[in-house]
Amino acid sequence: xxxxxxxxxxxxxxxxxxxxxxxxxxxxxxxxxxxxxxxxxxxxxxxxxxxxxxxxxxxxxxxxxxxxxxxxxxxxxxxxxxxxxxxxxxxxxxxxxxxxxxxxxxxxxxxxxxxxxxxxxxxxxxxxxxxxxxxxxxxxxxxxxxxxxxxxxxxxxxxxxxxxxxxxxxxxxxxxxxxxxxxxxxxxxxxxxxxxxxxxxxxxxxxxxxxxxxxxxxxxxxxxxxxxxxxxxxxxxxxxxxxxxxxxxxxxxxxxxxxxxxxxxxxxxxxxxxxxxxxxxxxxxxxxxxxxxxxxxxxxxxxxxxxxxxxxxxxxxxxxxxxxxxxxxxxxxxxxxxxxxxxxxxxxxxxxxxxxxxxxxxxxxxxxxxxxxxxxxxxxxxxxxxxxxxxxxxxxxxxxxxxxxxxxxxxxxxxxxxxxxxxxxxxxxxxxxxxxxxxxxxxxxxxxxxxxxxxxxxxxxxxxxxxxxxxxxxxxxxxxxxxxxxxxxxxxxxxxxxxxxxxxxxxxxxxxxxxxxxxxxxxxxxxxxxxxxxxxxxxxxxxxxxxxxxxxxxxxxxxxxxxxxxxxxxxxxxxxxxxxxxxxxxxxxxxxxxxxxxxxxxxxxxxxxxxxxxxxxxxxxxxxxxxxxxxxxxxxxxxxxxxxxxxxxxxxxxxxxxxxxxxxxxxxxxxxxxxxxxxxxxxxxxxxxxxxxxxxxxxxxxxxxxxxxxxxxxxxxxxxxxxxxxxxxxxxxxxxxxxxxxxxxxxxxxxxxxx
Numbered sequence: 215x216x217x218x219x220x221x222x223x224x225x226x227x228x229x230x231x232x233x234x235x236x237x238x239x240x241x242x243x244x245x246x247x248x249x250x251x252x253x254x255x256x257x258x259x260x261x262x263x264x265x266x267x268x269x270x271x272x273x274x275x276x277x278x279x280x281x282x283x284x285x286x287x288x289x290x291x292x293x294x295x296x297x298x299x300x301x302x303x304x305x306x307x308x309x310x311x312x313x314x315x316x317x318x319x320x321x322x323x324x325x326x327x328x329x330x331x332x333x334x335x336x337x338x339x340x341x342x343x344x345x346x347x348x349x350x351x352x353x354x355x356x357x358x359x360x361x362x363x364x365x366x367x368x369x370x371x372x373x374x375x376x377x378x379x380x381x382x383x384x385x386x387x388x389x390x391x392x393x394x395x396x397x398x399x400x401x402x403x404x405x406x407x408x409x410x411x412x413x414x415x416x417x418x419x420x421x422x423x424x425x426x427x428x429x430x431x432x433x434x435x436x437x438x439x440x441x442x443x444x445x446x447x448x449x450x451x452x453x454x455x456x457x458x459x460x461x462x463x464x465x466x467x468x469x470x471x472x473x474x475x476x477x478x479x480x481x482x483x484x485x486x487x488x489x490x491x492x493x494x495x496x497x498x499x500x501x502x503x504x505x506x507x508x509x510x511x512x513x514x515x516x517x518x519x520x521x522x523x524x525x526x527x528x529x530x531x532x533x534x535x536x537x538x539x540x541x542x543x544x545x546x547x548x549x550x551x552x553x554x555x556x557x558x559x560x561x562x563x564x565x566x567x568x569x570x571x572x573x574x575x576x577x578x579x580x581x582x583x584x585x586x587x588x589x590x591x592x593x594x595x596x597x598x599x600x601x602x603x604x605x606x607x608x609x610x611x612x613x614x615x616x617x618x619x620x621x622x623x624x625x626x627x628x629x630x631x632x633x634x635x636x637x638x639x640x641x642x643x644x645x646x647x648x649x650x651x652x653x654x655x656x657x658x659x660x661x662x663x664x665x666x667x668x669x670x671x672x673x674x675x676x677x678x679x680x681x682x683x684x685x686x687x688x689x690x691x692x693x694x695x696x697x698x699x700x701x702x703x704x705x706x707x708x709x710x711x712x713x714x715x716x717x718x719x720x721x722x723x724x725x726x727x728x729x730x731x732x733x734x735x736x737x738x739x740x741x742x743x744x745x746x747x748x749x750x751x752x753x754x755x756x757x758x759x760x761x762x763x764x765x766x767x768x769x770x771x772x773x774x775x776x777x778x779x780x781x782x783x784x785x786x787x788x789x790x791x792x793x794x795x796x797x798x799x800x801x802x803x804x805x806x807x808x809x810x811x812x813x814x815x816x817x818x819x820x821x822x823x824x825x826x827x828x829x830x831x832x833x834x835x836x837x838x839x840x841x842x843x844x845x846x847x848x849x850x851x852x853x854x855x856x857x858x859x860x861x862x863x864x865x866x867x868x869x870x871x872x873x874x875x876x877x878x879x880x881x882x883x884x885x886x887x888x889x890x891x892x893x894x895x896x897x898x899x900x901x902x903x904x905x906x907x908x909x910x911x912x913x914x915x916x917x918x919x920x921x922x923x924x925x926x927x928x929x930x931x932x933x934x935x936x937x938x939x940x941x942x943x944x945x946x947x948x949x950x951x952x953x954x955x956x957x958x959x960x961x962x963x964x965x966x967x968x969x
Contacts, residue, residue, distance in 0.1 A: 267283070267287050267288075267289060267503070267504075267505035267818060268281045268282075268283040268286050268287055268288070268505065269281065269282040269283050269492075269501050269502070269504060269505060269506040269507075269508065270282075270505075270506075270507050270508065271485065271488060271508045271510060271512075272507065272508065272509045272510065273510060273511075273512045273513065273514040274510070274511045274512060274513050274514075274653070274655070275513075275514065277514060279480050279481065279510075279512055279514050279517075280479060280480060280481065280484075280485045280488075282485065282488065282489050282492065282501050282502070282506075282508070283501070283502045283503065286393050286394055286395060286399045286403070287386070287394075287395040287396045287398075287399050288396060288398040288399050288402070289386050289396070289398070290382075290385070290386065290396070290397070290398045290409060291382065292378045292379075292381065292382040294398070294408075294409060294410055295381075295382065295385055295397060295409060295410075296409060296410050296411075296412060296417070298412060298413075298414055298417045299397060299409060299412055299417040299420060299421065300381070301417075301450055301453070301455040301456075302414075302417040302418050302420070302421035302422075302446055302450060302455075303342075303385070303420075303421045303424065304342075304453070305421070305446060305449035305450040305452070305453045305455060306418075306421040306422060306424065306425070306442075306445070306446040306449055307342060307345075307421070307424055307425075308341045308342045309449070309453055310341075311341065311342050311343075311377065311381070312377055314341060315369065315372050316341060316343040316344070316365075316368035316369045316371060316372030317341060317343075317344065317365050317368050317369060318341050340364070341368065342380070342381065342384050343368040343371055343372055343380055343384075344364050344365065344367075344368040345384065345388070346368075346371065346380060346383055346384045346387060347364050347367035347368045347371055348364050349384075349387050349388065349389075350383075350387065385397045386398075388424060389427050390403075390420065390423050390424065390427050390431065391423055391427035391428055391430075391431030391433070391434065392404075392431055392433055392434075397409050397420055400420050400423070401416075401420065403472075404416075404419065404420070404431070404432055404433070404471045404472065405471060405472060406472035414447075414456065414460065414464050415443065415447070415464040415465075415467050415469070418443045418444075418446040418447045418450070418464065419432065419439060419443045419469060421446045422439065422442030422443045422445065422446045423439070423442070425442060426438075426442075430442050432469055432471050433471070433557060434557060435553060435556075435557065436469060436553075436556045436557075437553065437556075439469060440469055443465075443469065444465045447461040447464050447465055448461055468586075472561070479663070479664075480514060480517055480518065480521075481512060481517050481521075481656075481657055481658070482659075482663035482664065483657055483658060483659030483660065483663060483673075483675045483677065484510075484512060484517075484654070484657040484659075484811070486663070486673060486675070487657070487675065487678065487811055488508060488510070488811060488812065489501060491811070491812070492506070492508070492815070495824075496815075496823070504817065504818065505817070505818035506815060506816065506817060506818070506823075507815070507816040507817075507818070507820075508812060508814075508815055508816075509812070509813045509814040509815075509816070510653070510654070510811065510812060510813055511648060511651065511653025511654060511655055511810065511813055512654065512655060512656070512657070513646070513655040513656060515921070515925070516646060516655055516656050516918065516921065516922060517655075517656050517657075517658075519917065519918055519921040520644045520646070520656045520658055520914075520918050521658065522917075523644075523913075523914045523917035523918055524642045524644055524658055524661075524891070524914050525567075525635070525661075527642070527893070527910070527913060527914050528635055528639075528640050528641070528642050528661050528893070529632065529635065531640045531893070531901065531902075531905075531910065532633070532635060532639050532640050533598055533633070534902060535639070535640070535902075537598075537599040537600075537601065537606070537633060538633050538636075539606075539607075539611075540572075540607060540611040540612055540613050540633075551571060551573065551609070551610055554571055555570075555571040555573070555583040555584065555585070556585060556586070558570065558571065558583075558584045558585055560584050560585060561585070561587075562584060562587050562589065562617040562620050562627045562629075563617060563620075564617050564618065564619060564620055565616070565617065565618075566616070566617055567614050567615065567616050567617070567632060567634075568584050568614070568615060568617060569584060569612065569613070569614055569634075570582035570583060570584040570589060570612075570613055570614070570615050570629075571583050571584070571610065571611070571612060571613075572607045572608065572609055572610060572611040572612075572613060573588075573609065574609055575603050575604050575607060575608060575609065577603070578592065578593040578602075578603050579591065579592055579593075579603065580595070580596065580603050580606070580607055580631065582613065582615060582629065586625055587620075587625050587626065587627055588625065588626050588627075589615060589617075589626065589627045589628065589629045590626070590627075590628050590629070591615065591628075591629050591630065591631050592628075594630075595615075595618075595628075595629060595630040595631050596630070596631040598631075599631070606631065607631075613631060613632075613633075614632045614633065614634035615629035615630060615631055615632055616629055616630045616632050617629050618630060634662075635661040635662045636661075636662065637660075637661070637662060637671060637672035637896075638896075639661065639895075640661065640893065640894075640895060640901070641660050641661050641672075641676055641893070641894060641895060641896055642658070642660070642661060642676075642891070642892065642893040642894075642914070643658055643659055643660065643675075643676040643677040643680070643790050643890075643891070643892045643893075644656055644657070644658040644677065644790075644889070644890070644891050644892075644914065644918070645657055645658075645677045645790050645791055645794045645889070645890045646794075646887055646888070646889045646890075646918070647794055647795060647798050647807075647809060647887065647888050647889075648807075648886065648887055649798045649801055649802040649807070649883065649885070649886055649887060649888055650802060650807065650828070650886065651807055651810065651828045652795075652798075652806075652807030652808050652809050652810045652828055652829065653809075653810045653813065654809055654810065654811050655887060656889070656918070657675075657677055657678075658677060659674070659675030659676050659677045659678065659679075660672050660674060660675070660676050674896075676790065676892065677789070677790045677791060677892075678789060678790075678791050679789070680789060680790070680892075680896075681773050681787040681788060681789055682787060682788070682789075682790075682872075682877045682892060682894060683784055683785065683786070683787050683872045683873075683876070683877050684784050684786055684787065684788045684793060684870055684872075684877075684879065685783070685784035685870035685871050685872040685877060685879060685907070686745045686747075686783060686784055686868060686869060686870045686871060686879075686907070687784065687788075687793050687868055687870035687879050687881060688766070688781060688782065688783070688784050688786055688788075689742060689745065689750050689782065689783065689784075689868065690742065690797075690800075690842060690845075690846070690868055691762060691765050691766040691769065691771075691796075692750055692753055692754050692757065692762050692782050693738060693741075693742050693753070693842060693845060694765045694769075694834065694838060694842055695757050695761055695762045695765045696738065696753055696756075696757060697838050697841045697842060697956075698765070698834070698835065698838045699757065699761070700959065701738065702738070702841075702953075702955055702956075702959050702961065703737060703738050703739040703841055703844065703845055703953060703954060703955075704737050704738070704739065704947065704953045704955075704961050705737065705738050706735050706736065706737060707735070707736065707737075707738060707741060707749045707752060707753060708734060708735055708736075708749065708752070709727070709732050709733045709734055709735070709736055709741070709746055709748055709749045710732050710734065710748070711724070711732060711748065712724075712725075712748065712751075712752060714751070714755065714779055716778065716779070723779060723780065725747050725748050725751045725779075725780070725783065726747060726748070727746055727747045727748050728745065728747065728871070728906075732748065733746070736749065738753070738845070739845050739848050739953070740848075741753075742845050742846075742848065742849065742853075742868075743845070743848035743849050743851075743852060743853030743854070744853050744854060745849075745853070745854050745868075745869060747783045750782050750783055751779050751780075751782050751783060753782070754779050754781070754782035755779055759776075759777035759778060759779060759781060759782075760777050762781075762782070763775050763777055763781075765834075766786075766796070768831075768833045768834065769795075769796035769799055769806060769833045769834070770792060770795050770796050770799075770806055770831065770833070771788055771792050771793075771796055772792060773786070773787050773788045773789065773792060774786070774787070784870065784872055790890050790892045791809060793879070793881050793890055794881055794888055794889070794890030795807075795809050795888075796833075797867070797868070797881045797882070797883060797888050797890070798883060798887075798888035799831075799833045799834060799839065800834075800839050800842050800843045800846060800866070800883070801839075801843055801866065801883045801884070801885055801886075801888070801936055801937075802839075803836040803839055803840070803937050803939070804832065804833055804834030804835055804836050804838065804839035805830045805831065805832060805833065806830070806831045806833040807828050807829065807830055807831070808828075808829035808830075808831065810826050810828070810829075812824070812826055813825070813826060814826070836939040837939050837941050837942050837956045838956075840936070840937070840938045840939060840942045840954070841942065841954055841955075841956060843866055843936050844866075844936075844954045845866075846866030846867055846868065846882075846883075847864070847865065847866045847936075849866065849867055849868055849869070849882075850865045850866060850867060850882070854868075854869045854907075854908050855867055855868075855869055855880065855882065855908060855912055857908070857912060857913075857916065858882075858912065858915070858916045858919070861916070861919060861920060861923055863884060863919075863923045863926075863933065864884055864885060864933070864934060864935055864936055865882060865883070865884055865919065866882060866883055866936075867880060867881055867882020867883060867915070868880070868881060868882070869906065869907035869908045869911070869912060870907045870911075871906040871907045871908075874900045875900045875901045875902060875903065875904070875905040875906065876894055876895070876898050876899060876900055876901065877892065877893075877894040878892070878893045878894060878901060878905060878906060878907045878909070878910035878911045879891065879892050879893075879907045879911050880907050880908070880911040880912045880914075880915045882915055882919070884919070884922070884923070884926075884934070885934045885935065885936050885937070886926070886934070887922065889915055889918055889919060889922075891911040891912075891914045891915045891918075892911065893910050893911050893914070941956060941957040941958075942954060942955070942956055942957070943955060943957055945961055947961060
């Protein structure tokens with residue numbers, strides 16, 4: 215009996231202790247709650263809540279070519295979220311969503327108990343409404359104060375909005391990995407389809423990502439993704455949204471994504487140029503979340519052709535410089551080879567390059583894997599390295615391969631080994647401008663904005679920022695001055711050795727021709743067509759450098775131009791943008807249009823914030839421009855660029871090569887566009903013997919122009935021609951050849967010499 219009384223006293227004492235602790239906890243919680251009430255965000259802001267949306271860049275045809283936002287998002291309505299996805303999310307994250315009032319105190323209690331006995335370390339108690347409140351108004355700090363605020367906000371949200379509205383806001387707000395925000399963007403990112411088109415197992419993947427989007431998305435770790443997907447399917451069966459048989463069948467199906475974790479940027483250097491300008495003018499938030507629409511003149515089709523053409527040429531030149539063993543090995547990453555290979559998830563496309571992991575080297579055969587695809591490289595595929603297979607790569611090597619043939623059913627492909635392009639290797643740049651508007655149609659600023667092998671790249675835009683020695687590209691400015699001052703394309707000048715005294719106590723300047731030969735008397739047209747150095751310097755001496763430099767300035771060259779004789783054959787420096795823009799004035803009757811990157815900027819409601827119209831500059835007289843355009847045509851018809859004559863189109867242009875073959879250029883045009891190409895190394899080193907503009911840059915230009923011409927032939931009723939003012943006339947010379955003159959200038963002038 216005494217033992218019973220002692221037990222009763224202990225129970226009463228323990229009960230009092232529990233009540234005391236409960237009161238203390240209640241008092242503490244109450245204090246925190248009352249302190250937090252005044253500090254709560256106003257959910258009235260949700261009335262005007264407009265989640266950040268993607269800033270889209272439109273090309274010349276109105277299609278979306280780039281997105282500038284760090285967070286990609288597409289807003290959809292409740293009805294556009296399919297029932298299968300709704301059910302998957304509710305099953306995986308909040309099975310009582312439609313019955314609780316914003317907070318599940320039962321789940322909170324269960325979580326507290328589990329944590330107190332060590333069964334659970336974190337998570338597990340928040341409802342979808344709480345997650346929405348946290349995502350919109352709070353941080354993820356694991357504090358009691360934040361949790362109480364989250365609960366209070368969730369209760370307020372539930373009172374103010376319907377369950378459908380809350381669920382829709384959650385589905386549009388939630389981060390789902392790989393830069394995808396909201397279920398629509400995630401559906402597009404992982405499966406290449408709208409949310410409304412998701413299948414059962416695809417919907418379970420999306421729902422499963424919510425718990426840990428950075429770790430469990432299919433482009434990060436397919437094993438974790440499958441585990442979470444199968445859990446979601448099991449929960450859907452438990453909640454009776456699907457049958458157990460349907461869940462089991464879905465679990466057996468492989469996870470098939472669109473095969474690419476991040477879509478490669480079409481024009482990364484152009485995109486970065488836009489981003490810098492827009493953030494400076496409108497602010498980073500407006501660009502990343504404002505849903506701006508940026509209209510540009512970028513020609514997506516031509517950009518793709520230019521990307522491929524430059525890439526192929528740079529890879530060719532890079533291989534000539536020797537093989538580089540793969541710099542990255544999987545075992546150094548701390549991840550299994552299989553997990554690493556699966557994370558690449560790039561769909562092999564024939565004639566395109568993909569990063570892959572070497573899984574084994576068997577004799578002369580190299581086996582690789584990218585995503586679910588397994589590839590084979592035979593001896594011919596790495597023959598260019600001049601090494602044995604086991605000297606070229608080893609298991610775990612990260613390589614880049616060119617896909618030759620694919621078998622989608624088997625999930626296999628054959629390939630050739632490549633080594634990718636690196637920022638320290640051969641570089642190149644391409645720029646295309648509309649002659650009549652100045653709109654930039656193509657921009658490439660380097661070999662690799664982001665390198666897939668080393669995870670490094672070069673954001674330095676060589677199309678806009680690199681001042682390089684222009685070589686023979688400067689010569690047309692000398693001939694422009696000559697024609698404008700009354701000379702003609704038929705005038706004769708002597709190609710013979712000559713020394714010049716630059717100034718007191720200076721060594722003699724003795725220019726040489728590229729071929730180190732001399733051809734005697736020749737016309738100015740022939741000099742330009744065949745890029746003869748010695749007669750060009752002689753012409754510069756006749757005109758004087760001080761008279762020539764202003765013509766380059768009038769054509770938009772802003773880089774320093776030394777008034778030296780050597781400038782005539784390329785001692786000066788300039789950017790690809792300057793040279794391409796300058797050349798575009800010749801086929802446009804001497805009018806240079808200011809280059810335009812942005813045509814129009816609109817906000818998300820369609821209001822125009824900025825609009826840029828063509829801005830003309832009268833650079834040259836129309837008749838002078840017409841004569842020079844005709845001389846540029848001779849470069850193509852029988853000069854240094856005659857390899858493009860088979861395009862059978864009105865074309866003109868000029869090759870450019872510098873001493874020691876450090877810079878290779880070609881800038882040329884048709885009646886409508888001007889395209890410039892530069893290739894070289896960032897450090898002033900040689901590309902190799904005989905790597906001149908005609909051999910290195912011109913092939914890239916030809917590929918781009920061939921694509922452009924094919925399109926124009928389909929669009930135009932007849933072949934176009936270069937415009938010519940009425941005072942520019944043809945004249946049959948004594949030798950029977952036709953020459954072009956400005957009316958009033960007589961043919962057959964005497965030999966030009968300076969006495």
